[in-house]
Amino acid sequence: AVRPPCGPGTRPAADARTDAEFRQRIVRAWSMQDFPAGQSGHDHFFDTFGKFGEATRDRGKMLANVANTVVEQNQFYLETLVTPASDAAKKLADSVGYDADLAAFHRKLVAGGKLDGAVEEAVREADAADAQFRETARCDTARPDPGCRLSVRWISQVSRGSSNERVFTQMALGMRLAERDPRFVAVNLVQPEDGESALRNYRLQMRMLQYLRTQYPDARLTLHAGELTPGLVKPEDLTFHIREAVQVAGAERIGHGVDLVHEDDWQQLARTMARRGVAVEVPFSSNKQILGVAGDDHPFNAYRRYGVPVVLATDDPGVSRIDISHEYQYARATYGLSYTELKDLARASLEHAFLDGDSLWASGSARTGYRPVRACAGSQPGVAPPAPACARHLADNAKAATEWRQEAAFAGFERRQGGAR
Structure with missing residues (x-):
């Protein structure tokens, strides 16, 4: 891709809206789609950025x-x-x-x-x-x-x-x-x-x-x-x-x-x-x-x-x-x-996201399990509103609030699927 006007041997990118074959050539050049085996995926991947x-x-x-x-x-x-x-x-x-x-x-x-x-x-x-x-x-x-x-x-x-x-x-x-x-x-x-x-x-x-x-x-x-x-x-x-x-x-x-x-x-x-x-x-x-x-x-x-x-x-x-x-x-x-x-x-x-504030979890890892902070220990995301102390913790900490939303989504998914599997 280069700035217009289009010179000899080039064509408007807008042609890709109507020319499916041209669009596929662009997508293959700008991504890993249909990338052939036996060639360097490393080189093709990093070369795409200069193209688009x-x-x-x-x-x-x-x-x-x-x-x-x-x-x-x-x-x-x-x-x-x-x-x-x-x-x-x-x-x-x-x-x-x-x-x-x-x-x-x-x-x-x-x-x-x-x-x-x-x-x-x-x-x-x-x-x-x-x-x-x-x-x-x-x-x-x-x-x-x-x-x-x-x-x-x-x-x-x-x-x-x-x-x-x-x-x-x-x-x-x-x-x-x-x-x-x-x-x-x-x-x-x-x-x-x-x-x-x-x-x-x-x-x-x-x-x-x-x-x-x-x-x-x-x-x-x-x-x-x-x-x-x-x-x-x-x-x-x-x-x-x-x-x-x-x-x-x-x-x-x-x-x-x-x-x-x-x-x-x-x-x-x-x-x-x-x-x-x-x-x-x-x-x-x-x-x-x-x-x-x-x-x-x-x-x-x-x-x-x-x-x-x-x-x-x-x-x-x-x-x-x-x-x-x-x-x-x-x-x-x-x-x-x-x-x-x-x-x-x-x-x-x-x-491990760089979100502001403290976590929802007092202990949080795949090895130790995810245990909520004391303020939210009795609350159930996706089942009932947070208790007052937990609500304050969520209001003060963007990370905890985002993690609460994720837990609520898990709870909703599990209800729809009949429990975790």
């Missing part, structure tokens, strides 16, 4: 579509990735230049309100996207779309394959933004972890995050780490990525974590993640498409054996051509999970 980037400028319209799908999938909360103030961050990084002294580098970014200028640009972008979303989803009309009732938060993504100055600037922008605007909650790293620059600078990037967390202690951190397999990178690159993300950068969630058993002393790493409550986000379809890892080769059961919190994710549902229900179905069919185990995966997804 021009079509993603209307963030609010895209969010309206995604939000409706999320609600239809019985989800109550969404965190999704965005690159805030991309142009402003690039200009700022280029103007300041890299400084290996990270504290000095940060001071240069902040000096004269330069970083705050980028934050303000990101806020304006978010305001425009919110307005476009509400208009597209008809949120202020008598018949709003289902997505209007969804709580949505943004995670600022950092292009890990970029120059050191741009990576650090994007990190600082995302963390400063998370402390200034409640719509933004965290920072993550994107792009191939096995890229030349990403591999070369991986330890440096973890130290960057470690330093910035001292400056922005309220910003949250979830990191794509360990999206690697033998043969994709040198053996030594499989031994430390998850560990550095957890122990150096201080990640609260790990995305993918596929190379767990190749990490040095991986059992101790898993115990550390379990003790700290560091969750791993598992996108089965993505791991199979990109890395060719599935079934018993996937560390899903290894994480669970060691008590690491596990949540299911879609990675990029548009590119993978799946939804979250597909991932739950895969978990059931592949690993023989019971209804209760699937239910706990869904609970963990909210328990």
Whole structure:
């Protein structure tokens, strides 16, 4: 996709509305649909983003579509990735230049309100996207779309394959933004972890995050780490990525974590993640498409054996051509999970979300079970209104209130199905 006018050898994207064959060519190029065996799913997946980037400028319209799908999938909360103030961050990084002294580098970014200028640009972008979303989803009309009732938060993504100055600037922008605007909650790293620059600078990037967390202690951190397999990178690159993300950068969630058993002393790493409550986000379809890892080769059961919190994710549902229900179905069919185990995966997804406030659960994990806080111990979601003390707890804590809604939905589903199975 490129901006108009269409040049020689190109045609309007609108032709896809009437030309089914043309539409299928686009979908195959922009996603994993019908991707042929024997070719690199890794390369095709990551190449799609450069192809459809021009079509993603209307963030609010895209969010309206995604939000409706999320609600239809019985989800109550969404965190999704965005690159805030991309142009402003690039200009700022280029103007300041890299400084290996990270504290000095940060001071240069902040000096004269330069970083705050980028934050303000990101806020304006978010305001425009919110307005476009509400208009597209008809949120202020008598018949709003289902997505209007969804709580949505943004995670600022950092292009890990970029120059050191741009990576650090994007990190600082995302963390400063998370402390200034409640719509933004965290920072993550994107792009191939096995890229030349990403591999070369991986330890440096973890130290960057470690330093910035001292400056922005309220910003949250979830990191794509360990999206690697033998043969994709040198053996030594499989031994430390998850560990550095957890122990150096201080990640609260790990995305993918596929190379767990190749990490040095991986059992101790898993115990550390379990003790700290560091969750791993598992996108089965993505791991199979990109890395060719599935079934018993996937560390899903290894994480669970060691008590690491596990949540299911879609990675990029548009590119993978799946939804979250597909991932739950895969978990059931592949690993023989019971209804209760699937239910706990869904609970963990909210328990480890970056929602404001305290949890509904005094003890919440698949290993220990989910036991409500004292204020809500006698209340039954979906059966009766919460007791006064519980109602106050829900009113004061968005996380607990969202988890209550999920429990009420479970109760309704179980009544309709005649009990859990």
